[in-house]
Amino acid sequence: MFFLQMSGFPGSGKSTLSKYIAKLTGAVIVDHDVVKSALLKSLKAKGVEPTVVGGISYDIEWELIDFLLEQEHSVILDSPCLYEGMVKKGIDLCQKHVATYKYIECYLNNIEGINRRLQTRERKISQITQVESEVAFKKCLAGSKRPLHGEYLGEPLEKYGKKVMDYIMDR
Numbered sequence: 001m002f003f004l005q006m007s008g009f010p011g012s013g014k015s016t017l018s019k020y021i022a023k024l025t026g027a028v029i030v031d032h033d034v035v036k037s038a039l040l041k042s043l044k045a046k047g048v049e050p051t052v053v054g055g056i057s058y059d060i061e062w063e064l065i066d067f068l069l070e071q072e073h074s075v076i077l078d079s080p081c082l083y084e085g086m087v088k089k090g091i092d093l094c095q096k097h098v099a100t101y102k103y104i105e106c107y108l109n110n111i112e113g114i115n116r117r118l119q120t121r122e123r124k125i126s127q128i129t130q131v132e133s134e135v136a137f138k139k140c141l142a143g144s145k146r147p148l149h150g151e152y153l154g155e156p157l158e159k160y161g162k163k164v165m166d167y168i169m170d171r
Contacts, residue, residue, distance in 0.1 A: 001099045002027070002074045002168065003065065005090045007081035007144050008106035009137070011117040017106060018078040020161075021168060028068050030061050032079030037124040062089055069097035081105070081145045091147070100171050103147050104164065111137050 004021065006014040018029050036057040040050055061077065068075045081087065087103070094101040108114055114137070115130050131137045 001069070001072050001097070002102055002171075003069060003090055003094050003097075003099050004074075004076040004102045004104060004168065005081060005087065006076065006078050006104055006106065007146070009108065009114060009140050010080065011114040011121070012106035012108045013117075014078050014080075014106050017104065017164065018076045021164065022076055024165060025074055025168065027074035027076050029076045029078050030064050030068070032057060032061060032077070033124045035060050058083075058086075062093075065090075066093055066096075069093055069099050072097075074099075080140075082140065082143055084145065087145050087147050101147075102168055104167070105144055105146065107141070109141060 002025075004018075004027065006018055008014050015031065015033075018031070021027060022029050036053055039053045039057055039060075043050065043053060058079075061079070065075050065077060077090070081103075090103075091101050093099070108117075111131050111134060118130055
């Protein structure tokens with residue numbers, strides 16, 4: 001049983017890779033954009049301020065991950081990893097449930113490539129449609145939270161396939 005924490009800028013390939021890994025391993029995906037989009041739809045109808053939705057989404061996702069690991073399911077968190085404490089939460093849940101912690105960052109340092117992917121994907125309401133500024137893009141790339149110790153995989157999108165699966169299956 002494993003918990004895989006995805007990371008990377010929106011449009012870098014996290015969802016594509018998550019689905020690939022889930023199909024091969026049977027892992028359950030907890031998708032941040034699915035949870036956040038559902039909350040945005042629901043709260044908008046009730047007149048609640050949408051700025052609180054991101055944090056609430058993460059709270060729900062961590063509870064779902066805890067619940068799924070408790071049932072001995074492998075879990076993939078398909079989400080950027082931009083906030084302090086996210087890696088620690090993942091590692092702590094793995095220790096609690098005796099699961100293997102894995103971290104993969106999808107890294108595409110090409111604003112044109114990211115914008116092309118963002119504009120051609122089927123978009124959920126919580127997802128951005130384009131990168132607004134080069135400065136914000138670079139800041140976000142540099143701001144990914146990563147494990148301090150231990151191995152993790154950060155690869156350009158076009159290189160992952162077999163190497164990713166070897167990494168996931170290595171206990």
